Amino acid sequence: MTRAARWNRRGEPRDVLIDAVELRLVRLRLVRPFETSFGRVEERRILLVRVDGEGATGWGECVADVDPFYSAETTHTCWHVLESYLASAVLGRRIGHPREVGGAMRHVRGHSMAKAALEMAAWDLAARQAGVPLAALLGGTREAIASGVSIGIQPSIGALVERVAAELEAGYQRVKVKIKPGWDVEPVRALRERFGSLPLMVDANAAYTLETADPLLALDAAGLMMIEQPLDYDDLSDHAALQARLRTAICLDESIASIARAADAMALRACRIVNIKPGRVGGHAASIALHDLCAAHGVPVWHGGMLETGIGRAHNVHLASLPNFSLPGDIAASRRYFDPDVVEPPIEVRPDGTIPVPRGPGIGVEVVEERLARATEAVVSLRA
Numbered sequence: 001m002t003r004a005a006r007w008n009r010r011g012e013p014r015d016v017l018i019d020a021v022e023l024r025l026v027r028l029r030l031v032r033p034f035e036t037s038f039g040r041v042e043e044r045r046i047l048l049v050r051v052d053g054e055g056a057t058g059w060g061e062c063v064a065d066v067d068p069f070y071s072a073e074t075t076h077t078c079w080h081v082l083e084s085y086l087a088s089a090v091l092g093r094r095i096g097h098p099r100e101v102g103g104a105m106r107h108v109r110g111h112s113m114a115k116a117a118l119e120m121a122a123w124d125l126a127a128r129q130a131g132v133p134l135a136a137l138l139g140g141t142r143e144a145i146a147s148g149v150s151i152g153i154q155p156s157i158g159a160l161v162e163r164v165a166a167e168l169e170a171g172y173q174r175v176k177v178k179i180k181p182g183w184d185v186e187p188v189r190a191l192r193e194r195f196g197s198l199p200l201m202v203d204a205n206a207a208y209t210l211e212t213a214d215p216l217l218a219l220d221a222a223g224l225m226m227i228e229q230p231l232d233y234d235d236l237s238d239h240a241a242l243q244a245r246l247r248t249a250i251c252l253d254e255s256i257a258s259i260a261r262a263a264d265a266m267a268l269r270a271c272r273i274v275n276i277k278p279g280r281v282g283g284h285a286a287s288i289a290l291h292d293l294c295a296a297h298g299v300p301v302w303h304g305g306m307l308e309t310g311i312g313r314a315h316n317v318h319l320a321s322l323p324n325f326s327l328p329g330d331i332a333a334s335r336r337y338f339d340p341d342v343v344e345p346p347i348e349v350r351p352d353g354t355i356p357v358p359r360g361p362g363i364g365v366e367v368v369e370e371r372l373a374r375a376t377e378a379v380v381s382l383r384a
């Protein structure tokens with residue numbers, strides 16, 4: 001088929017026909033361990049989804065971890081749900097636009113991370129078939145995104161200060177540090193002493209309760225951009241109570257499990273900023289809907305990260321080019337995570353702390369099959 005035939009009269013891709021879905025489990029060592037309030041990872045086992053249709057290939061990455069600590073979903077629940085339910089919902093079906101893939105999977109409750117991996121692969125496929133960058137299909141409006149870093153809990157304050165200095169040297173526009181009870185006020189004070197008015201925020205990954213929130217109230221004087229997910233992962237009302245006591249904006253991550261939850265969060269004033277991760281809400285279409293909902297409420301959003309390989313990372317760069325992603329996100333250079341990454345070219349940050357949106361078709365980076373093959377633990381190929 002020619003390129004032009006891929007477009008309908010409204011200038012949208014015409015249809016996606018997926019005739020094969022491949023699930024692949026890869027094991028990759030992180031460049032350095034990453035520690036949060038819920039645990040420490042040194043190596044990731046990641047489920048990748050490849051879709052093939054009419055001579056083209058699209059890639060998606062599942063952000064679930066092997067352990068159900070950030071979210072209930074895991075690499076293996078995602079594998080199960082994709083293999084047993086989701087693949088058959090799209091295989092051999094002509095889907096008018098990748099935004100409709102989510103609808104084809106609607107009968108399966110929950111399992112957003114599993115759905116997102118397949119849905120995002122379909123977006124890459126459609127953009128490649130149309131010969132356009134994914135950002136063009138998603139409605140992206142900027143040619144580069146603002147990049148920040150997320151820094152895990154460190155063995156000492158000295159080590160943290162050193163890490164932050166190195167990241168600022170690389171150009172990153174804002175620094176997020178992970179906190180937990182016992183690692184909160186002191187590290188922030190040390191960073192303020194050393195780096196002054198550096199754009200700084202903290203992420204607790206749900207480690208506090210209203211009863212143990214004193215350090216968070218103390219942090220209110222630290223001039224933070226925001227405090228991310230201080231309280232429980234599925235809580236909104238306690239967050240609303242805490243937000244009422246803080247000048248600093250609360251940003252929700254884990255709690256924003258769907259568009260409906262986001263609407264509830266804003267109605268309750270449980271947060272003033274939202275972290276968007278497509279895996280958490282079911283893919284690109286849901287992320288666009290969330291982005292638009294937040295914009296309508298005057299709530300800025302930024303793009304989160306889940307220690308992705310270059311596949312998920314490239315998807316994130318394209319999505320973060322939408323207009324209401326007005327704060328630097330957790331999308332950093334490939335080299336902070338995997339060396340080498342599984343794609344070429346790797347995602348890189350420029351000295352001004354921006355990442356250019358790739359201009360090639362689809363996600364605009366290519367999977368290096370030989371690196372994948374070396375990292376592969378299991379693979380299954382599903383057909384219509």
Ligand code: OSB
Nearest residue numbers: 070150253304305306307308330
């Ligand atoms: O809470 O944002 C989070 C990593 C894994 C799980 C949850 C989170 C994170 C990060 C890292 O903060 C972001 C990144 O650099 O990819």
Ligand code: MG
Nearest residue numbers: 203228229253
């Ligand atoms: Mg977070």
